Amino acid sequence: QKEVEQNSGPLSVPEGAIASLNCTYSDRVSQSFFWYRQYSGKSPELIMSIYSNGDKEDGRFTAQLNKASQYVSLLIRDSQPSDSATYLCARDMRFGAGTRLTVKP
Amino acid sequence: EADIYQTPRYLVIGTGKKITLECSQTMGHDKMYWYQQDPGMELHLIHYSYGVNSTEKGDLSSESTVSRIRTEHFPLTLESARPSHTSQYLCASSDYTLDRQGQLNEKLFFGSGTQLSVL
Numbered sequence: 001q002k003e004v005e006q007n008s009g010p011l012s013v014p015e016g017a018i019a020s021l022n023c024t025y026s027d028r029v030s031q032s033f034f035w036y037r038q039y040s041g042k043s044p045e046l047i048m049s050i051y052s053n054g055d056k057e058d059g060r061f062t063a064q065l066n067k068a069s070q071y072v073s074l075l076i077r078d079s080q081p082s083d084s085a086t087y088l089c090a091r092d093m094r095f096g097a098g099t100r101l102t103v104k105p
Numbered sequence: 106e107a108d109i110y111q112t113p114r115y116l117v118i119g120t121g122k123k124i125t126l127e128c129s130q131t132m133g134h135d136k137m138y139w140y141q142q143d144p145g146m147e148l149h150l151i152h153y154s155y156g157v158n159s160t161e162k163g164d165l166s167s168e169s170t171v172s173r174i175r176t177e178h179f180p181l182t183l184e185s186a187r188p189s190h191t192s193q194y195l196c197a198s199s200d201y202t203l204d205r206q207g208q209l210n211e212k213l214f215f216g217s218g219t220q221l222s223v224l
Contacts, residue, residue, distance in 0.1 A: 043195055043215035051208055093138060094164065097147040
């Protein structure tokens with residue numbers, strides 16, 4: 001079983017909408033989770049990390065962690081076309097398959 | 106801007122050749138990683154290192170080998186390349202930073218990658 005699972009996508013939202021990306025994990029020991037963004041043909045770059053249950057906000061991005069249900073999510077508010085990319089959930093330096101997001105103008 | 110460099114950026118070689126993909130970082134990071142990624146697919150961890158003289162195999166079975174003689178250098182070698190090795194190889198190093206909430210984050214810095222094509 002993979003350490004992180006991203007089963008949804010691709011995802012398409014209109015400009016200005018909220019994009020919701022989800023990730024589940026199998027190991028209850030996991031303490032820290034990360035969201036990376038990867039533009040086509042580029043290397044991944046870190047967007048956010050989250051360690052504690054609840055929400056963590058940074059600008060238009062909000063990461064949510066629910067350890068009881070073993071999922072972590074990323075919300076992007078006021079989505080922009082420049083947010084169109086693949087979003088990768090990661091823990092312990094292992095990555096999920098990614099969710100490709102397209103924001104339509 | 107991360108100071109992690111990979112060379113070459115693109116490499117096309119014939120089957121059976123020995124190749125070394127270079128990765129260097131000037132940030133003094135102890136941890137370094139190699140990932141393999143096919144177009145539109147997920148990243149697979151193939152090797153990592155905690156520091157000098159430390160190398161570990163990752164999750165994806167790989168015929169490549171790595172070495173870590175110096176902190177800043179983490180080369181990956183294929184003794185005999187095959188078409189199945191055709192892929193993008195990404196090198197990364199990591200460091201710990203404090204976020205706005207005062208939490209320590211381990212952040213990966215990626216190189217630009219080497220696109221390997223084996224004919």
